[in-house]
Amino acid sequence: xxxxxxxxxxxxxxxxxxxxxxxxxxxxxxxxxxxxxxxxxxxxxxxxxxxxxxxxxxxxxxxxxxxxxxxxxxxxxxxxxxxxxxxxxxxxxxxxxxxxxxxxxxxxxxxxxxxxxxxxxxxxxxxxxxxxxxxxxxxxxxxxxxxxxxxxxxxxxxxxxxxxxxxxxxxxxxxxxxxxxxxxxxxxxxxxxxxxxxxxxxxxxxxxxxxxxxxxxxxxxxxxxxxxxxxxxxxxxxxxxxxxxxxxxxxxxxxxxxxxxxxxxxxxxxxxxxxxxxxxxxxxxxxxxxxxxxxxxxxxxxxxxxxxxxxxxxxxxxxxxxxxxxxxxxxxxxxxxxxxxxxxxxxxxxxxxxxxxxxxxxxxxxxxxxxxxxxxxxxxxxxxxxxxxxxxxxxxxxxxxxxxxxxxxxxxxxxxx
Amino acid sequence: xxxxxxxxxxxxxxxxxxxxxxxxxxxxxxxxxxxxxxxxxxxxxxxxxxxxxxxxxxxxxxxxxxxxxxxxxxxxxxxxxxxxxxxxxxxxxxxxxxxxxxxxxxxxxxxxxxxxxxxxxxxxxxxxxxxxxxxxxxxxxxxxxxxxxxxxxxxxxxxxxxxxxxxxxxxxxxxxxxxxxxxxxxxxxxxxxxxxxxxxxxxxxxxxxxxxxxxxxxxxxxxxxxxxxxxxxxxxxxxxxxxxxxxxxxxxxxxxxxxxxxxxxxxxxxxxxxxxxxxxxxxxxxxxxxxxxxxxxxxxxxxxxxxxxxxxxxxxxxxxxxxxxxxxxxxxxxxxxxxxxxxxxxxxxxxxxxxxxxxxxxxxxxxxxxxxxxxxxx
Ligand SMILES: Cc1cc2nc3c(=O)[nH]c(=O)nc-3n(C[C@H](O)[C@H](O)[C@H](O)COP(=O)(O)OP(=O)(O)OC[C@H]3O[C@@H](n4cnc5c(N)ncnc54)[C@H](O)[C@@H]3O)c2cc1C
Ligand SMILES: Cc1cc2nc3c(=O)[nH]c(=O)nc-3n(C[C@H](O)[C@H](O)[C@H](O)COP(=O)(O)OP(=O)(O)OC[C@H]3O[C@@H](n4cnc5c(N)ncnc54)[C@H](O)[C@@H]3O)c2cc1C
Numbered sequence: 001x002x003x004x005x006x007x008x009x010x011x012x013x014x015x016x017x018x019x020x021x022x023x024x025x026x027x028x029x030x031x032x033x034x035x036x037x038x039x040x041x042x043x044x045x046x047x048x049x050x051x052x053x054x055x056x057x058x059x060x061x062x063x064x065x066x067x068x069x070x071x072x073x074x075x076x077x078x079x080x081x082x083x084x085x086x087x088x089x090x091x092x093x094x095x096x097x098x099x100x101x102x103x104x105x106x107x108x109x110x111x112x113x114x115x116x117x118x119x120x121x122x123x124x125x126x127x128x129x130x131x132x133x134x135x136x137x138x139x140x141x142x143x144x145x146x147x148x149x150x151x152x153x154x155x156x157x158x159x160x161x162x163x164x165x166x167x168x169x170x171x172x173x174x175x176x177x178x179x180x181x182x183x184x185x186x187x188x189x190x191x192x193x194x195x196x197x198x199x200x201x202x203x204x205x206x207x208x209x210x211x212x213x214x215x216x217x218x219x220x221x222x223x224x225x226x227x228x229x230x231x232x233x234x235x236x237x238x239x240x241x242x243x244x245x246x247x248x249x250x251x252x253x254x255x256x257x258x259x260x261x262x263x264x265x266x267x268x269x270x271x272x273x274x275x276x277x278x279x280x281x282x283x284x285x286x287x288x289x290x291x292x293x294x295x296x297x298x299x300x301x302x303x304x305x306x307x308x309x310x311x312x313x314x315x316x317x318x319x320x321x322x323x324x325x326x327x328x329x330x331x332x333x334x335x336x337x338x339x340x341x342x343x344x345x346x347x348x349x350x351x352x353x354x355x356x357x358x359x360x361x362x363x364x365x366x367x368x369x370x371x372x373x374x375x376x377x378x379x380x381x382x383x384x385x386x387x388x389x390x391x392x393x394x395x396x397x398x399x400x401x402x403x404x405x406x407x408x409x410x411x412x413x414x415x416x417x
Numbered sequence: 418x419x420x421x422x423x424x425x426x427x428x429x430x431x432x433x434x435x436x437x438x439x440x441x442x443x444x445x446x447x448x449x450x451x452x453x454x455x456x457x458x459x460x461x462x463x464x465x466x467x468x469x470x471x472x473x474x475x476x477x478x479x480x481x482x483x484x485x486x487x488x489x490x491x492x493x494x495x496x497x498x499x500x501x502x503x504x505x506x507x508x509x510x511x512x513x514x515x516x517x518x519x520x521x522x523x524x525x526x527x528x529x530x531x532x533x534x535x536x537x538x539x540x541x542x543x544x545x546x547x548x549x550x551x552x553x554x555x556x557x558x559x560x561x562x563x564x565x566x567x568x569x570x571x572x573x574x575x576x577x578x579x580x581x582x583x584x585x586x587x588x589x590x591x592x593x594x595x596x597x598x599x600x601x602x603x604x605x606x607x608x609x610x611x612x613x614x615x616x617x618x619x620x621x622x623x624x625x626x627x628x629x630x631x632x633x634x635x636x637x638x639x640x641x642x643x644x645x646x647x648x649x650x651x652x653x654x655x656x657x658x659x660x661x662x663x664x665x666x667x668x669x670x671x672x673x674x675x676x677x678x679x680x681x682x683x684x685x686x687x688x689x690x691x692x693x694x695x696x697x698x699x700x701x702x703x704x705x706x707x708x709x710x711x712x713x714x715x716x717x718x719x720x721x722x723x724x725x726x727x728x729x730x731x732x733x734x735x736x737x738x739x740x741x742x743x744x745x746x747x748x749x750x751x752x753x754x755x756x757x758x759x760x761x762x763x764x765x766x767x768x769x770x771x772x773x774x775x776x777x778x779x780x781x782x783x784x785x786x787x788x789x790x791x792x793x794x795x
Binding site: 081376405 | 460466571575638682695697698700702704705707715716717718719720721722723
């Protein structure tokens with residue numbers, strides 16, 4: 001095992017980068033790791049077709065200037081190797097890294113809910129589409145329907161448009177009252193308001209949701225419910241995301257408390273576990289500004305600069321209010337839980353349809369009897385969907401947290417240093 | 418559902434506690450003999466869902482050999498009727514010898530199995546390399562046992578429980594107390610039958626504390642799907658000569674490729690550890706061992722690992738028969754790491770005793786009397 005680092009940060013999104021930069025002046029050794037090829041997280045996901053804002057490129061440059069920050073991109077956490085020791089893997093090797101303190105900045109992912117046809121080629125998540133485009137997949141001239149809930153739909157639509165796609169419909173499940181409430185709440189935060197206005201377009205519909213994706217080998221059209229009307233829209237792609245869910249699995253495996261799907265932290269961004277902190281969207285959906293300030297606070301607290309951290313509390317509170325409003329405005333309509341029909345696959349890895357799951361009383365029983373969640377994604381998608389659909393508590397992660405080479409896993413036999 | 422309103426005021430002719438592979442095989446066999454069976458199960462974590470499903474004849478003792486050979490033969494007879502999701506394959510086992518000492522064990526085993534009429538052959542190192550080119554070069558040789566197989570035990574159990582619905586009823590219920598041929602459920606209700614069969618694996622200890630069972634923890638890991646790497650189930654002979662000897666934690670190489678293309682990797686053994694969480698160091702050791710034998714494994718992706726508990730009796734053989742001190746209570750427990758294999762034979766031995774028909778094998782080595790109410794073992 002290599003020497004333990006003073007501070008390990010998991011996730012190089014806004015929260016992780018801010019945490020590293022806040023802690024770095026103390027001179028301690030810092031490792032930031034992220035499973036993406038480049039730092040930036042979800043919002044500043046890089047790629048041939050991505051255009052990063054200055055704040056992102058500046059933070060990146062600063063990360064490089066600190067010789068005590070080591071960035072491991074393309075690196076994932078595979079298992080807990082022991083107390084304060086994690087098993088890591090990148091494209092070349094697997095190794096065990098020890099740490100004194102840890103900040104979880106694992107962010108959030110999209111909630112994907114099953115509906116008839118959702119496994120057809122051409123159907124992705126809303127953020128998934130954005131990532132595809134940024135990675136260089138051409139969409140120019142394609143007709144795209146974006147559906148689901150939350151501001152991510154607008155962000156995804158903006159990326160698609162910028163890259164030459166024709167966004168034929170943006171279907172927001174939330175109703176007018178909720179969204180106008182949200183829009184009204186924006187006036188105090190001009191940046192956000194600006195974003196929302198420029199993104200809104202004639203294709204935007206409220207109280208609208210997808211019923212079915214149609215097509216034989218590939219997506220050809222989408223059947224939509226808009227208010228009481230049902231219509232069919234021909235399209236080449238459907239991007240569908242039903243808001244975000246925090247990535248709490250690693251925190252939970254480490255022993256941090258998770259409540260309402262988010263890692264629980266106090267005002268110092270500390271979890272109940274000594275020397276373990278969390279910041280950004282793994283502690284609840286809140287947008288990049290909240291992630292940045294939380295990351296900053298966590299980084300300062302981890303190096304003992306509580307007073308400086310406290311100075312950022314008002315800023316955090318401001319963004320937290322915005323986040324609360326957002327979450328209220330986009331509460332999911334229970335009708336979305338009934339989109340799947342008996343033969344709609346819920347677990348794509350093991351081909352388990354909705355009807356086979358619906359009879360069970362818990363995730364464990366369903367898993368035991370249907371193999372649901374036993375595929376390569378380890379239930380990341382289906383257990384999250386099942387949590388929403390049936391209220392089943394998702395299972396605790398077991399190693400390997402994601403598929404990992406046997407040679408990497410064999411490193412777990414190293415005795416603790 | 419079952420109100421004790423049947424003939425003779427009973428829930429069924431036989432109540433079976435536990436719907437794992439043992440309870441399922443017993444239910445199916447007793448139903449075939451014309452009995453009405455009620456299977457009670459509460460879906461606890463069970464060995465059947467955890468295990469490897471290797472159908473393998475072991476020969477630590479003549480009795481084990483006899484039960485194993487008979488049981489695997491029964492599985493092969495059932496195979497044509499089994500649905501595809503049971504993933505039954507008669508792929509054979511290769512017992513691998515790394516050195517002369519292990520080859521001597523292969524030869525001993527060859528003699529013992531052959532004498533029993535099992536089809537098996539000794540292979541040279543070169544023949545082994547040809548049969549399984551993914552193995553590391555330079556192994557000493559192997560013993561090939563052709564009748565062995567693999568199956569997906571949870572589905573096999575489900576199939577056995579469902580295929581005679583007119584005689585086998587399943588009820589979701591937790592049994593909290595057993596008194597001879599009566600059982601009390603968690604909701605307070607008592608059920609009664611002509612006989613009660615205790616087939617709830619390691620949990621049998623909770624209901625019948627005089628059943629001497631110890632948990633032996635095991636780790637397993639399965640990979641993503643890959644093109645064919647190996648055809649037989651590969652097991653190291655170190656399993657018998659060194660690796661799993663003694664009482665310390667140990668690992669041994671045991672790998673099969675499932676019909677899905679996934680490589681299924683075992684095995685580890687830990688005593689006196691009833692914590693189901695994965696022991697990272699143990700998992701690491703087990704995989705290091707597997708890579709020793711299959712070097713290419715290192716670059717394949719593991720996708721899932723888990724643990725399970727083997728329920729072991731003091732002499733490693735199951736307890737099959739009536740409880741010596743509780744008339745009406747029958748035991749089918751203590752199958753350790755071999756219960757999927759021996760489920761079919763266990764069911765026949767139990768049915769023969771229950772119905773007073775001639776047993777297909779000598780029963781002595783399996784009778785509960787060897788531990789319960791027997792001063793010889795005090
Ligand atoms: C798909 C998607 C697209 C989004 N697009 C936008 C957008 O366009 N505009 C916008 O305003 N907001 C967007 N958001 C919201 C965005 O997540 C937040 O605004 C902000 O990025 C949150 O920052 P964060 O640092 O908390 O987490 P993230 O930005 O999510 O960063 C977390 C990072 O940690 C990595 N990670 C997580 N777990 C592990 C692990 N175990 N090992 C290694 N690395 C790990 C992740 O890959 C990720 O890079 C998007 C969210 C999602 C899920
Ligand atoms: C790691 C590992 C690897 C193995 N590999 C192999 C192998 O390759 N080949 C092989 O032949 N064997 C193998 N085995 C052994 C085999 O899996 C077991 O011997 C076999 O599954 C035991 O089955 P069972 O029906 O007795 O018990 P279980 O499968 O444990 O079933 C017990 C059932 O009883 C129920 N139950 C428990 N308590 C109660 C209660 N109070 N009321 C109602 N219901 C109750 C449970 O819900 C459960 O369904 C392995 C075991 C392990 C752990």
